[in-house]
Amino acid sequence: MFPMPTVQVSDEADSTPPAEQKTPELPPQILAPPNDTPIKRTCATMQPFTTNTRCRDTTLNAMGNEIRGYLVGPMPAEEFLEEFLSPTTIPDYQPLTSFSEGAFASTVSAAPETEAYNPFINTMESFAPGLSFIDTHSNADKINCKAFSFQIKPDVSGR
Numbered sequence: 138m139f140p141m142p143t144v145q146v147s148d149e150a151d152s153t154p155p156a157e158q159k160t161p162e163l164p165p166q167i168l169a170p171p172n173d174t175p176i177k178r179t180c181a182t183m184q185p186f187t188t189n190t191r192c193r194d195t196t197l198n199a200m201g202n203e204i205r206g207y208l209v210g211p212m213p214a215e216e217f218l219e220e221f222l223s224p225t226t227i228p229d230y231q232p233l234t235s236f237s238e239g240a241f242a243s244t245v246s247a248a249p250e251t252e253a254y255n256p257f258i259n260t261m262e263s264f265a266p267g268l269s270f271i272d273t274h275s276n277a278d279k280i281n282c283k284a285f286s287f288q289i290k291p292d293v294s295g296r
Contacts, residue, residue: 243260250292254292254293258293273293275290
């Protein structure tokens, strides 16, 4: 540790004004490098809304007890979708009749990636006839992303 310098203040009228007082310089010392990182044995904060390692389990248990009545599950995905995203609650819902296994096979098998855009657009048009999809991978979005210092080029855009 560094020795703390002591500054003596006198009450004499002829002393240096406070604005000109200087802290005495410490003598140069040669410090040996530490052998290891010191172990921290205290908490930086002891506030009621912080999460400290020593009270992690207690905090998590208290949070779990607090939200216990607001959780649903575990439940199978199909049951969850039917319960909370039921097609009967979606206005103008029309079930997908054109979807079949392998509908995106041409998109998935395309290489390089840029060859996948048109097959993806063609497949999506049958699922969303009210939307128009466009291959925009070579065009930067200069309207929505003008605040960025780099260019954003969406692969496919829809409107």
